[in-house]
Amino acid sequence: xxxxxxxxxxxxxxxxxxxxxxxxxREGRVFADGQLAHSVEEKYDADTCxxxxxxxxxxxxxxxxxxxxxxxxVLSATEDGRGRTVLDLLTPELRKIGVFPVGRLDxxxxxxxxxxxxxxxxxxxxxPKKHVDKVYYARVTGRLVPEDCAAFxxxxxxxxxxxxxxxxxxxxxxxxxxxxxxxxxxxxxxxVKRMLAxxxxxxxYLKRLxxxxxxxxxxxxxxxxxxxxxxxxxxxRQ
Ligand code: URA
Numbered sequence: 001x002x003x004x005x006x007x008x009x010x011x012x013x014x015x016x017x018x019x020x021x022x023x024x025x026r027e028g029r030v031f032a033d034g035q036l037a038h039s040v041e042e043k044y045d046a047d048t049c050x051x052x053x054x055x056x057x058x059x060x061x062x063x064x065x066x067x068x069x070x071x072x073x074v075l076s077a078t079e080d081g082r083g084r085t086v087l088d089l090l091t092p093e094l095r096k097i098g099v100f101p102v103g104r105l106d107x108x109x110x111x112x113x114x115x116x117x118x119x120x121x122x123x124x125x126x127x128p129k130k131h132v133d134k135v136y137y138a139r140v141t142g143r144l145v146p147e148d149c150a151a152f153x154x155x156x157x158x159x160x161x162x163x164x165x166x167x168x169x170x171x172x173x174x175x176x177x178x179x180x181x182x183x184x185x186x187x188x189x190x191x192v193k194r195m196l197a198x199x200x201x202x203x204x205y206l207k208r209l210x211x212x213x214x215x216x217x218x219x220x221x222x223x224x225x226x227x228x229x230x231x232x233x234x235x236x237r238q
Contacts, residue, residue: 007040014093063118071222111208112216140201
């Protein structure tokens with residue numbers, strides 16, 4: 001494990017900014033591996049070091065992973081002058097760490113949104129080459145038929161020339177309104193809505209259920225979030 005600067009390690013808890021850590025060190029409140037810390041630039045191994053602030057031993061995390069049940073009406077952007085973003089739903093401490101959403105959900109889409117400060121993992125989860133399936137539940141207007149599933153499986157080219165990789169479409173119910181599960185390996189702009197609209201079945205409701213082996217915790221109400229468990233972090237890396 002590469003070593004990290006003391007201020008980065010302590011700030012990763014989300015409890016203090018780097019500037020605050022500098023003051024804590026200056027005031028003699030920080031111990032690292034049993035020694036009084038003198039400089040925030042000193043580097044320590046995040047896996048093995050023992051750091052305490054004001055006598056309290058810290059639990060260090062190299063990265064932070066947050067599962068949010070995104071509600072409708074909130075943007076997945078990190079900053080937007082026009083409306084609330086998913087970051088506004090988190091605590092100030094998590095915002096301070098600098099977590100960002102892994103991919104985007106449309107404003108009216110609900111469901112699983114992962115936020116992290118781990119750029120490498122975020123990139124891997126979004127890259128079509130890594131084959132991370134994203135599963136969506138959709139309610140559409142119109143009757144879904146097996147031909148729709150075949151078109152998804154074959155890979156569709158939309159009216160505007162957008163080429164979509166083969167995707168999964170499982171029909172859950174079919175009638176004037178239909179319900180389905182859509183499985184994608186990529187995440188082009190409005191992709192689920194555009195693919196279903198291209199089949200003449202516009203989406204009325206959309207919710208993401210999973211990314212790879214990580215499933216939305218349905219005990220989280222829309223707008224609620226929690227940190228991933230170590231097991232869930234492991235699932236993401238599979
Ligand atoms: N596809 C869409 O059309 N919208 C989303 O929010 C996600 C996938």
